[in-house]
Amino acid sequence: MVKVELWFMGRTPDYKATFTGSLGPYSDFYKGFEDNAKRWYEKTTRDVPFCNHTIINPAMDRNKPQMSGLRYRIKRLEELLSCQIRNPKSAFQLYASFETLLKAKMITIR
Numbered sequence: 001m002v003k004v005e006l007w008f009m010g011r012t013p014d015y016k017a018t019f020t021g022s023l024g025p026y027s028d029f030y031k032g033f034e035d036n037a038k039r040w041y042e043k044t045t046r047d048v049p050f051c052n053h054t055i056i057n058p059a060m061d062r063n064k065p066q067m068s069g070l071r072y073r074i075k076r077l078e079e080l081l082s083c084q085i086r087n088p089k090s091a092f093q094l095y096a097s098f099e100t101l102l103k104a105k106m107i108t109i110r
Contacts (some may be wrong), residue, residue: 016051020044 024041027034044051076083083090101107 017044020051 016039021044023030023037027037027041030037039072043049080083081094083094085091085094098107102109
């Protein structure tokens, strides 16, 4: 009996095979690294390795409370402005200030 385990199988091998198969014919795309691209192309066509990658969240301190990116940005803005921007009165004052600065062309938004 054979036990097979596949962990973090996000994509199948053909995904990377398509990429590695293009390294030889299009090595000039990797200007400055053409020789490296050709070596990888030759290695992958000769050895046929299973190439894959996994994207995982970075390591973090699990003892600290976690928050989403938007919540973090709001918290950071509140710290910088010393006000609760989630409070409707503060939010309106902030909006009115920005609108005044925009109309006076003292700030621009890109």
